[in-house]
Amino acid sequence: MDKIATALNRFGLGGKLGESPPADPRGWLEAQFARFDPRPAAIAAQTGTPQLVTMLREARDDRRERKDEAKQDGTDPKAKVDGEPGPFRDLRDAYTSAVGARTDAALASDTPFVERLVHFWSNHFAVSVDKVAVIGLAGAFEFEAIRPHVLGRFSDMLNAVERHPAMLLYLDQAESVGPESPLAQRASRRGRERGLNENLAREILELHTLGVRTGYSQADVTEFARALTGWTVGGLAKQPLLRGPGPGFWFAAPIHQPGSRSIIGKRYGQAGEAQAQAVLDDLARHPATARHVATKLARHFAADDPPPALVARLEADFLRNGGDLKSLYRVLLASPECWQGAPKFRTPWDWTLAALRATGIKALPGRNAAGGFQQLGQAIWKPGSPAGYDDVAPSWAGPDALYRRVEVAQRIADRAAPAIDARTLAEALFPQSLSQSTREAITRAESGPQALALLLASPEMMRR
Amino acid sequence: MLLHRRQMLAAGTAALFAPRIAFAKAATERRLVFVIQRGAADGLATLAPTGDPAYAALRGDLIPELLQQPRLGGLFALHPALKQVAGLYGAKQALFAHAIASPYRDRSHFDGQNVLETGGLLPYDRKDGWLNRLLALLPRETRGLAISATIPTALRGAVQVSSYASSNLPDASQDLLQRVTGMYAQDQQLHALWQEALQTRAMAGDLASGGARGAAAAGQLIASLMKGADGARVVMVETTGWDTHAGQKARLNNQLEGLDGLLAALRSNLGESWADTLVVVATEFGRTAAANGTGGTDHGTGSLAMLLGGTVAGRRILTDWPGLGQNQLYEGRDLRPTADLDALIGGAVAAHFGLDPLRVAPGLFPGSKGKPIEGLIRT
Numbered sequence: 001m002d003k004i005a006t007a008l009n010r011f012g013l014g015g016k017l018g019e020s021p022p023a024d025p026r027g028w029l030e031a032q033f034a035r036f037d038p039r040p041a042a043i044a045a046q047t048g049t050p051q052l053v054t055m056l057r058e059a060r061d062d063r064r065e066r067k068d069e070a071k072q073d074g075t076d077p078k079a080k081v082d083g084e085p086g087p088f089r090d091l092r093d094a095y096t097s098a099v100g101a102r103t104d105a106a107l108a109s110d111t112p113f114v115e116r117l118v119h120f121w122s123n124h125f126a127v128s129v130d131k132v133a134v135i136g137l138a139g140a141f142e143f144e145a146i147r148p149h150v151l152g153r154f155s156d157m158l159n160a161v162e163r164h165p166a167m168l169l170y171l172d173q174a175e176s177v178g179p180e181s182p183l184a185q186r187a188s189r190r191g192r193e194r195g196l197n198e199n200l201a202r203e204i205l206e207l208h209t210l211g212v213r214t215g216y217s218q219a220d221v222t223e224f225a226r227a228l229t230g231w232t233v234g235g236l237a238k239q240p241l242l243r244g245p246g247p248g249f250w251f252a253a254p255i256h257q258p259g260s261r262s263i264i265g266k267r268y269g270q271a272g273e274a275q276a277q278a279v280l281d282d283l284a285r286h287p288a289t290a291r292h293v294a295t296k297l298a299r300h301f302a303a304d305d306p307p308p309a310l311v312a313r314l315e316a317d318f319l320r321n322g323g324d325l326k327s328l329y330r331v332l333l334a335s336p337e338c339w340q341g342a343p344k345f346r347t348p349w350d351w352t353l354a355a356l357r358a359t360g361i362k363a364l365p366g367r368n369a370a371g372g373f374q375q376l377g378q379a380i381w382k383p384g385s386p387a388g389y390d391d392v393a394p395s396w397a398g399p400d401a402l403y404r405r406v407e408v409a410q411r412i413a414d415r416a417a418p419a420i421d422a423r424t425l426a427e428a429l430f431p432q433s434l435s436q437s438t439r440e441a442i443t444r445a446e447s448g449p450q451a452l453a454l455l456l457a458s459p460e461m462m463r464r
Numbered sequence: 465m466l467l468h469r470r471q472m473l474a475a476g477t478a479a480l481f482a483p484r485i486a487f488a489k490a491a492t493e494r495r496l497v498f499v500i501q502r503g504a505a506d507g508l509a510t511l512a513p514t515g516d517p518a519y520a521a522l523r524g525d526l527i528p529e530l531l532q533q534p535r536l537g538g539l540f541a542l543h544p545a546l547k548q549v550a551g552l553y554g555a556k557q558a559l560f561a562h563a564i565a566s567p568y569r570d571r572s573h574f575d576g577q578n579v580l581e582t583g584g585l586l587p588y589d590r591k592d593g594w595l596n597r598l599l600a601l602l603p604r605e606t607r608g609l610a611i612s613a614t615i616p617t618a619l620r621g622a623v624q625v626s627s628y629a630s631s632n633l634p635d636a637s638q639d640l641l642q643r644v645t646g647m648y649a650q651d652q653q654l655h656a657l658w659q660e661a662l663q664t665r666a667m668a669g670d671l672a673s674g675g676a677r678g679a680a681a682a683g684q685l686i687a688s689l690m691k692g693a694d695g696a697r698v699v700m701v702e703t704t705g706w707d708t709h710a711g712q713k714a715r716l717n718n719q720l721e722g723l724d725g726l727l728a729a730l731r732s733n734l735g736e737s738w739a740d741t742l743v744v745v746a747t748e749f750g751r752t753a754a755a756n757g758t759g760g761t762d763h764g765t766g767s768l769a770m771l772l773g774g775t776v777a778g779r780r781i782l783t784d785w786p787g788l789g790q791n792q793l794y795e796g797r798d799l800r801p802t803a804d805l806d807a808l809i810g811g812a813v814a815a816h817f818g819l820d821p822l823r824v825a826p827g828l829f830p831g832s833k834g835k836p837i838e839g840l841i842r843t
Binding site: 345393397398399400402403406407410414418421423435437438441443444445446447448450451453454457458459462 | 503573574577639641643646654657658660702704706707709
């Protein structure tokens with residue numbers, strides 16, 4: 001692929017209609033660091049985390065009241081809870097709105113490389129609205145924990161992510177109680193057992209930092225889970241003791257497991273919140289974390305099978321510069337592996353953004369965006385597991401997936417501005433790299449919209 | 465009745481035509497529907513010159529049954545799929561103009577459609593379209609409407625028009641799927657996925673399209689949007705799928721059945737208003753005189769245009785037939801254009817709305833070199 005085409009498509013989110021191609025592709029990408037806006041208007045207008053946590057409490061209260069009512073009436077509690085408008089309606093609306101804001105930011109962005117990195121990290125630290133508690137908070141998670149740190153340090157992002165209510169609720173950390181904590185002891189005396197939940201501790205080690213099978217043991221997971229107890233969400237619990245000072249992250253001392261911990265051969269004697277923080281700090285600079293992050297970045301920007309030399313370069317840079325993300329991105333920009341080789345198959349998210357940007361669409365109603373990505377197989381903030389969506393072609397290049405894209409291509413083309421000339425647009429999006437068969441298909445199309453649909457469905461468009 | 469253009473002009477049509485210069489104050493009762501056939505419709509199969517000695521050799525294998533069709537005016541056979549159009553012709557409500565073309569002389573769909581729609585001499589010469597400029601000459605209440613999601617070029621310009629997208633329009637998705645197949649042929653990964661997808665869809669029956677029924681529904685819808693005092697009076701309908709490079713016999717049959725169904729539904733649903741209606745059917749250019757090697761035809765030059773409706777002085781075929789002999793063809797391959805499409809449309813729409821063609825047509829079609837054709841509309 002040509003350098004300009006690579007900059008636009010592999011590093012960026014696809015060229016925008018009417019945008020003049022960058023004269024200096026690498027310089028154009030690097031200059032985006034200075035211009036990136038972590039809080040564009042559409043995103044700044046979204047409901048913030050504290051209010052969303054309060055809405056979640058209200059929704060849960062509503063749900064509980066409906067169940068109680070059903071019990072008193074002797075009616076079906078499920079019918080009562082599912083009755084419209086449902087208790088979670090406002091949070092669902094917040095989700096839809098946030099999907100729209102994310103999409104609009106990506107469509108309008110003049111810093112598409114950094115925007116792509118936001119999506120990358122949001123998927124690395126995946127939460128999923130499969131879990132009803134996360135529905136309202138998923139957008140705020142990306143907007144508040146990922147975006148502000150996308151050009152910062154890995155450790156800062158990690159700290160923001162693991163403290164965000166969306167992550168604490170998604171991976172059950174908010175419920176985790178130290179078995180010997182004051183609260184658990186009191187509960188035990190009353191015959192109620194409260195205990196540990198290892199989910200977040202495990203996924204931090206396996207997915208967020210070190211990576212799977214990198215030498216930590218089950219004992220390390222359990223010890224880390226004990227260290228993490230107390231990291232929870234304020235403003236949700238019914239008990240006044242666990243309400244906390246307000247809605248949002250809260251270290252709840254009454255549920256923290258007292259004592260020092262031993263994790264991956266190191267002793268952590270800190271008290272309270274500082275204990276798990278010290279573990280996170282060490283994980284953030286661990287060589288296995290450097291390798292894990294390097295591998296994922298290389299997979300995203302070079303090839304499904306990450307070139308070992310590129311991984312090694314990124315890993316060394318991560319360790320040398322303390323996980324400075326901008327420095328890692330500069331390694332990517334300087335690496336020939338990212339500018340050469342077979343292109344990556346676009347995910348549904350990537351393909352849709354590229355198609356919409358190419359046709360000059362700058363905004364999409366949230367409802368359409370949410371429904372559209374769901375139909376194309378990649379609902380926003382809704383991966384099936386905390387591992388996030390896959391970043392390899394076989395997960396996306398399926399017959400029906402391809403067929404749907406062609407259908408959507410026709411729909412987009414039919415609604416695009418009639419003045420768009422697919423012939424010139426194709427050359428602008430893929431300078432020096434448009435295949436003869438695509439060019440012919442476009443030139444021979446029987447109408448402008450059909451030519452545009454063919455361009456959007458072309459092999460060039462399917463990959464980046 | 466076959467009427468050669470020169471003969472007709474010589475017959476002195478001025479008496480047939482009384483220009484009305486003053487504009488009516490109230491919105492007009494007259495209705496115009498412009499049906500564009502995007503993709504270069506094959507005039508040589510739609511109204512086949514089966515009486516031309518060269519035709520059977522050029523096209524005989526492609527559409528043998530055309531040769532059995534009764535001839536209109538000695539030279540031409542109407543495609544059997546156009547049953548309703550044949551009826552209109554018999555009722556003096558259809559006029560065909562053959563060997564006709566816009567000023568455009570290359571073979572790009574986009575450029576050709578642009579010239580047809582803008583009325584310019586060259587592609588992208590002008591930004592506004594002739595239908596919009598026509599609206600500017602009609603009473604202010606006259607509503608323009610595009611039956612599509614966006615406003616096509618012919619209707620774009622200074623006058624505000626609306627658009628209405630119908631999902632019942634005969635669409636081109638079948639055609640798009642075929643083209644995607646061709647585009648993916650060289651791409652191992654996408655080719656395999658695509659074949660798989662098509663097979664699955666075919667089994668699921670998802671590919672069944674609306675066909676003639678869809679066209680009839682579209683015609684009904686369009687008619688409903690044109691009814692009553694505040695209905696649209698100038699309407700543009702886009703039809704696609706005419707680019708028949710391969711498998712032309714079946715595809716063109718479907719296309720023409722769709723067009724026939726659309727026109728029939730328009731007529732029956734417009735009711736009495738059909739008497740005040742003119743439908744112009746035109747395409748950007750024609751197709752090669754000879755069939756190609758894949759059971760189809762390639763991009764050509766001269767083609768066919770149709771005027772249909774209650775105001776048309778019909779049951780006529782307007783042509784200065786150039787012949788299909790090798791030395792008669794344009795660039796040795798295409799039907800040679802001997803008539804000016806702009807002159808046909810300009811003359812017809814001006815007279816239909818009671819405007820003076822000689823004054824109006826140059827504004828509608830600045831690219832036209834010929835005088836607007838007169839006598840097309842019953843007065």
